[in-house]
Amino acid sequence: MQIIAIVRAKPPILALAGVFSMLALSGPPAAAQSQAPAQGGSPGAAARPSTLETITVTAQPGRETAATPVDGYIARNAVTASKTDTPLLETPQSVTIVTRDEMADQGAQGLQDALNYAAGVRSDAYGLDSRSDSFRTRGSEPSVYLDGLRQNYNWYTSTTRTEPYTLERVEVLRGPASMLYGQGSTAGVVNMVSKRPLPEAQREIGISYGSNNRKQIQTDLTGPLTEDGTWLYRLVAVGRKADTQVDHVPDDRLLVAPSLTWRPSASTSLTLQGLWQDDKSGSTAQFFPWEGVALDNPNGDIPVSRFIGEPDWDRYNSKRSSFGWLFEHSFNDNWTVRQNFRWAKNEVDYRSVYGDSFTLPGGWAGDPVNKRLLGRYADATITKVNMLTADQHLEGKFQTGAVKHQVLLGFDAAYAREEKQSGLDLPVYMEGGTVPLIDVYNPVYGRFTPPAMSDDPLSRQRDTGVYIQDQLKFGQNWIVVAGLRYDRSVNGVEDQDDSVSTATTKRLGLMYAADSGFSPYLSYSESFTPIPGLDDYNQRFVPLRGKQVEAGVKYESQDGKTNFNVATYSLREENQQVNDPANPSNQIQVGKTKTTGIELELKAELARQFDVIANYNYINLDEKLEGIPRHQASVWGKYRFSIGQAHGFSVGAGARWFSSFRDGGAPQTSSVTLVDAMIAYETPSWRYALNANNLFDKTYVSTCLDRGDCWYGAKRSIVASTSYRF
Structure with a gap:
């Protein structure tokens, strides 16, 4: 400027x-x-x-980093793909960034919503799920990180859903990433970046009201605590009372996330982060059978709102407390040390009476003729997990001859300790089962005796890894990224021998960053995933091992207002877990699987009034893996305009399309197109918005699984919101 x-x-x-x-x-x-x-x-x-x-x-604007706020939808730097603040045009692997503005404009109510328009992501893999954020990338489940540290341990133990209002951005690194992060699938990493204290005072308070009696109040306060800016603060808080599209399942939340930054000099910073979150919910997943959802049932379709559990017993209540820090110190212009650390305590009280859609494929084992009375399991777990995670590395920049190096030497560690009580009761028609059948079309509750609870063996997991990475620049255009890592993972169960897994993983990337803005690249990466626990036959699972070859082209216009990426990849993985067709409660590990695909992504700002996001991905998934749509496309646009002398109006609309697909022997999941919309009016102090997701209230099935159950997608959600900045 x-x-x-x-x-x-x-x-x-x-x-x-x-x-x-x-x-x-x-x-x-x-x-x-x-x-x-x-x-x-x-x-x-x-x-x-x-x-x-x-x-x-x-006057030069402040340099964009991978942690600073982004104005609009186009971010140019990311940290997830290299653990360094690196431009996307110099990153030889696919990365999608969802900015704060994009989440706000699209009215994201959860992490799944935030990824609705992210390239290569199936954001509603299991429809509306109140228990966790479930999504798939390149056919598998990615690892979820917060500020570069692993967030979750095991299913339904520490998978409390993340509040998107606490996030500055979400970075999706597609493809194996074990060289940097240790254990993880071929899907890659979804790394959420928290809001952090800012040097300029910004204060906001907002309220919203919407579908399913959703009432929410939220605030975000930040700025300097001292005149010299040595101390900065931020406080994010959310309170919500809400129902869901399923009867008797609430979606209530209380959350407080304070943070404090100390910057004694330009070379040193320490950010302390805290979080307290208390959710009261249940399970929107009812595990309905095929017939009545995807196939005809003589009694008609099962209503989306139908609840077949027990209102006085079912719940998914979770508490999450965490404290940690982000530390950085630069010794000089070339050498910097960083440490990210977090302690977290997670408690989940999960009790659910859900449908037996597994004894007979497609369900109705208790009423095979009339297909009206459904058998049910009663499952309860009360879990407490303590996690410690830390990542520390030294970054060095130096030159050897004509080659510039950006070297990373790091060590990370994670520890998790799980205490659990559990209880399980079977449908009444099974040996020893006492859970009564329920009339799905006219449910009567209350004839139910909860299962007895008992202590499960204490389990622990310890993971350590050391890694080295070099980002090399030859001249002005050639870029090579090479890395090597060694991992050791120890999984221990009380009164059993520890299971120890080790692995060495690699990555290699070659890119030519042309002066024209085009950056073609070729990369290779690996994954390593220890699988804790035993199968139903007391056999330990062996680790997953994955390999990916990816080729693509990235483009950024000279003015930075247009980004376009195209990538093609081939993934191979050994020892993938799938459902056991002979035992619905068990998982088995198959041999090698192969997945190939193509992804296209466009983000652009046109004529200063119009922003657009568009993507398409094609995936050819191995039939041994859980089915997902082969074709997927989405487009979102936002247009800013004035009415007379009143400025600050905007409208947005988007469409998401999924092709039909089939998971094994399950019935076909039909293709669907969903439409979202937004209208907003904004002044320097006020913002008013109306968001509608699934605008035309389409009832659709997100997936039907080979094991016998189907999952409904989210119905229409309309939310009106207003916020005041001061």
Whole structure:
């Protein structure tokens, strides 16, 4: 940005003073006063016109980093793919970034919603699920991280859903990433970046009301605590009371997330982060059988809102507390050390009476003729998990001859300890079962005795890894990324021998960053995933091992307002877990699987009034893996406009399309197109918005699984919100 000021003043120093006073908003420069003639000058010199001088002051905007706020939808830097603040045009692997503005405009109520328009992501893999954020990337489940540290341990133990209002961005690294993060699937990493204290005071409070009696209040306060900016703070808080589209399943939340940054110098910063979250919910997943959802049932379709559990017993209540820090110190311009650390305590009280859709494929084992009375399991777990995670590394920048190096030497560790009580009761038609059948089309509750609870063996998991990575630049255009890592994972169950897994994983990438903005690349990466626990036959699972080859082209326009990426990949994985067709409660490990695909992604700002996001992905999934749509596409656009002299209006609309697919022997899941919309009015102090997801209230099935159950997708959600900035 250039600010050009033309000031009439005889001495140049007065001209500069006038410019700086104008920039400081202290009003226009004062008129030049008559001055005594310079010694030896004539008395008329002061009356002569002043010399016209042009002073050009160039103000550079703050450098965008992978942690700072982004204005709009286009982010240019990411940290997830390299653990360094690296431009996307210099990253030889697919990365999608969902910014804060995108989440706000699309009215994201959860992490799944935030990923609705992310390339390569199946965001509603299991429809509306109140227990966790479930999504798939390149056919598998990615690892979920927060600020570069693993967030979850095991299913339904620490998978409390993340509140999107606490996030600055979400970065999706597609493809194996074990060289940097240790254990993880071929899907890659979804890394959420928390809101952090800002040097400028920004304060916001907002309220919203919407479908399913959703009532929410939220606030986000940040700024300096001291005049010199040494101490910065941020406080994010959310309170919500809500129902869901399923009867008797609430979606209530209380959350407080404070953070504090200390910057004693330009070379050192320490950010302390805390979180307390208390959710009261249940399970929107009822595990309905095929017939009545995807196939005909003589009694008609099962209503989306149907609840077949026990209202006085079912719940999914979770508490999450965490404390940690982000530390960085630069010894000089070339060497920097960082440490990210977090302690977390997670408690989940999960009790559910759900449908037996597994004894007979497609369900109705208790009523195979009339297909009205459904058998049910009663499952309860009360879990407490304590997690410690830390990642520390040294980053060095130096040059050898014509080659510039950016080296990362790191060590990370994670520890998890799980205590659990559990109980299980079977349908009444099974041996020893006491759970009564329920009329799905006219349910009557209350004839139920909860299962007895008992202590499960204490389990622990310890993971450590050391890694080295070098980002090399040859001249101005050639980029090579190479890395190597060694992992050791120990899984222990009380009164059993520890299971120890080790692995060495690699990555290698080659990219040519052309001056024209095009960056073609080729990369190779690996994954390693220890699988804790035993199968139903007391056999330990063996680790998953994955390999990916990816080729693509990235493009960024010279003005930074257009980003386009295309990638093609081939994934191979050994020892993938799938459902056991002979035992619905068990999982088995198959041999090698192969997945190939193509992904296209566009983000652009057109004519300063229109933002657009578009993507398409094709995936050819191995039939041994759980089915997902082969084709998927989405487009979202936002248009800003004025009405008369009133500025600040915007409208947005998007469409998401999934092709039909089939999981094994399950009935076909039909293709679907969903439409979302937004209208907003914004002033410097106020923002009013109306968001609608699944605008036309389409009832659709997100997936039907080979094991026998089907999952409904989210119905229409309309939310009106207002926020005040001060």
